[in-house]
Amino acid sequence: MSESASKGQDYESSLSEATQSVAEFEKREGFVYNLQHRLHTNPALVPLIVLVLSIIVFGLLLGSKFFSPFALTLILQQVQIVGIVAAAQSLVILTAGIDLSVGAIMVMSSVVMGQFTFRYGIPPGLAVICGLAVGTGIGAINGLLVTRMKLPPFIVTLGMWQIVLAANFLYSANETIRSQEISEHAPILQFFGNVIQIGSARLTFGAIFMLILFAVLTYALTQTAWGRHVYAVGDDKEAAELSGMEANKVLVSVYALSGLICAFAGWALIGRIGSVSPTSGQLANIESITAVVIGGISLFGGRGSVLGSLFGALIVGVFTLGLRLLGADAQWTYLLIGVLIIAAVSVDQWIRKVSG
Amino acid sequence: MTVQPIVQGRGIVKRYGHVTAINHSDFDLFPGEVLAVIGDNGAGKSSIVKAICGAVQADEGEIRIEGKPVHFTSPLQAREMGIEIVYQQLALSPALSIADNMFAGRELRKPGIMGSVFRQLDKRAMEKFARDKLTELGLMTVQSINQAVETLSGGQRQGVAVARAAAFARKFIIMDEPTAALGVKESRRVLELIQDVRAKGIPIILISHNMPHVFEVADRVHIHRLGKRHAVVDPAKISMSDAVAIMTGAMEPPPVEEQQLVPKAAA
Numbered sequence: 001m002s003e004s005a006s007k008g009q010d011y012e013s014s015l016s017e018a019t020q021s022v023a024e025f026e027k028r029e030g031f032v033y034n035l036q037h038r039l040h041t042n043p044a045l046v047p048l049i050v051l052v053l054s055i056i057v058f059g060l061l062l063g064s065k066f067f068s069p070f071a072l073t074l075i076l077q078q079v080q081i082v083g084i085v086a087a088a089q090s091l092v093i094l095t096a097g098i099d100l101s102v103g104a105i106m107v108m109s110s111v112v113m114g115q116f117t118f119r120y121g122i123p124p125g126l127a128v129i130c131g132l133a134v135g136t137g138i139g140a141i142n143g144l145l146v147t148r149m150k151l152p153p154f155i156v157t158l159g160m161w162q163i164v165l166a167a168n169f170l171y172s173a174n175e176t177i178r179s180q181e182i183s184e185h186a187p188i189l190q191f192f193g194n195v196i197q198i199g200s201a202r203l204t205f206g207a208i209f210m211l212i213l214f215a216v217l218t219y220a221l222t223q224t225a226w227g228r229h230v231y232a233v234g235d236d237k238e239a240a241e242l243s244g245m246e247a248n249k250v251l252v253s254v255y256a257l258s259g260l261i262c263a264f265a266g267w268a269l270i271g272r273i274g275s276v277s278p279t280s281g282q283l284a285n286i287e288s289i290t291a292v293v294i295g296g297i298s299l300f301g302g303r304g305s306v307l308g309s310l311f312g313a314l315i316v317g318v319f320t321l322g323l324r325l326l327g328a329d330a331q332w333t334y335l336l337i338g339v340l341i342i343a344a345v346s347v348d349q350w351i352r353k354v355s356g
Numbered sequence: 357m358t359v360q361p362i363v364q365g366r367g368i369v370k371r372y373g374h375v376t377a378i379n380h381s382d383f384d385l386f387p388g389e390v391l392a393v394i395g396d397n398g399a400g401k402s403s404i405v406k407a408i409c410g411a412v413q414a415d416e417g418e419i420r421i422e423g424k425p426v427h428f429t430s431p432l433q434a435r436e437m438g439i440e441i442v443y444q445q446l447a448l449s450p451a452l453s454i455a456d457n458m459f460a461g462r463e464l465r466k467p468g469i470m471g472s473v474f475r476q477l478d479k480r481a482m483e484k485f486a487r488d489k490l491t492e493l494g495l496m497t498v499q500s501i502n503q504a505v506e507t508l509s510g511g512q513r514q515g516v517a518v519a520r521a522a523a524f525a526r527k528f529i530i531m532d533e534p535t536a537a538l539g540v541k542e543s544r545r546v547l548e549l550i551q552d553v554r555a556k557g558i559p560i561i562l563i564s565h566n567m568p569h570v571f572e573v574a575d576r577v578h579i580h581r582l583g584k585r586h587a588v589v590d591p592a593k594i595s596m597s598d599a600v601a602i603m604t605g606a607m608e609p610p611p612v613e614e615q616q617l618v619p620k621a622a623a
Contacts, residue, residue, distance in 0.1 A: 224475040225463035232449035242447030244461030
């Protein structure tokens with residue numbers, strides 16, 4: 001090699017004296033760098049800190065009125081629907097997509113569960129399965145349109161949002177199925193409304209389901225090959241494909257799973273409000289995206305932890321309840337949420353600089 | 357004595373509409389060698405390599421790997437046969453760790469129920485394997501194998517991509533412009549890596565525009581021109597400027613008997 005290296009390569013002759021540091025990792029020191037690095041590896045840390053701080057601040061301001069098992073579990077109840085939908089949204093956003101149809105899928109699935117039971121007399125258990133299947137199916141169609149037709153997720157799900165919402169109103173004829181009827185004839189539809197009472201703490205099945213869902217997704221995203229692929233596809237789809245991952249399969253699975261989770265949210269929604277109402281849950285889209293963004297998941301994909309979205313949803317819940325108990329105008333909640341969104345994205349940009 | 361080629365392509369044709377990217381071209385890669393493929397832009401050198409690894413499907417002709425005809429419809433099938441590709445853009449996922457990147461798409465799962473039912477990754481085994489492979493290639497004193505690839509320098513990333521290919525290749529490795537984006541020092545490291553990989557007995561197809569690099573590491577140089585194999589020369593017997601002249605059509609290729617259609621050792 002040395003013999004052939006001399007051929008026309010004198011420009012490299014000084015290389016032997018060069019430092020041999022190609023192979024070493026740069027080590028940067030300093031508190032700010034360490035913090036940045038830590039946040040980079042644990043992206044859910046920021047929302048967790050914000051959540052704990054906000055609970056402490058409201059606890060100090062309001063005392064036991066806020067800092068009680070009852071109030072804290074009430075927050076869980078209030079965020080359960082947004083939390084479940086945010087879990088679905090997180091998955092899609094991790095792949096550098098966005099799902100604007102989450103709210104519509106949720107309502108459509110709950111309407112299918114209700115109407116199949118009461119219009120066609122299908123056993124409620126089977127109707128629930130049909131509702132879950134419809135949600136999964138709509139999600140899968142989103143995924144196929146994104147991968148096969150190569151359409152941007154924003155456009156696909158914007159269209160699907162309108163289609164599913166309109167189909168929901170047409171199919172249900174804008175009829176609400178009353179809570180009383182459901183609890184009499186098909187209590188399984190209100191399954192997630194059941195409550196476990198421990199002292200003054202009230203845990204609904206819906207809230208428990210939300211927590212289990214986040215635990216399962218965290219496991220799947222961090223401990224399985226599928227999870228690694230979700231991150232890789234969101235980070236750089238082409239690189240993921242070239243390195244041997246089946247990116248389109250991963251994407252379809254993510255959109256379908258998002259649809260399934262939204263259908264579960266629809267089921268939980270019946271438990272939460274008691275009735276099946278085609279006009280409910282209209283804000284789920286924007287609220288889920290808010291939770292995801294505050295939770296530190298990057299809208300550019302590939303970065304963040306699904307647990308962050310849970311914290312994001314809880315932060316919104318804490319602010320909402322805390323400010324209401326303080327007697328503040330509800331607009332203050334929205335104002336502060338707006339500030340948090342912008343702050344969260346700024347932090348994301350800063351963390352990303354670690355790669356620079 | 358005749359040695360069976362690892363890859364043997366005969367009369368390969370690939371058309372894109374009215375454009376003929378590969379025009380009845382032949383291709384041979386023999387065991388243990390570094391075969392450089394050079395050619396002008398548009399000569400079709402990436403097309404022919406893509407046809408070999410299944411990224412595109414040839415319209416005509418025959419490709420044999422170790423004597424057996426193959427018809428890959430995707431690079432994944434080539435990969436299953438032990439053919440690895442180092443892409444120019446490296447194909448690494450920036451946010452994933454070195455170990456995760458090395459095992460992209462072929463992750464190891466834990467033994468027993470945790471792996472089969474709960475699909476849990478065996479992170480420890482993958483990290484150990486990745487560290488061993490990097491060390492084997494003398495690649496880096498790794499501080500953390502869990503470091504995200506985006507925190508590595510360009511040369512280190514190239515190193516990870518080459519190490520991944522070397523670790524999993526059983527038949528041969530295709531490298532597309534591995535030094536194009538690198539500085540002098542980092543290019544040197546990659547050339548050394550190529551020689552390390554050859555020393556392990558794994559043949560390499562090297563696509564490059566960089567003549568000094570080609571002439572340094574290649575055993576034979578496949579000159580591609582106008583969609584065809586124009587000549588195969590021995591870099592020890594021809595000057596760089598003559599090779600470039602043949603490549604650009606300024607000079608006629610040497611007569612076939614003076615070419616290096618098979619390696620010296622096999623002839």
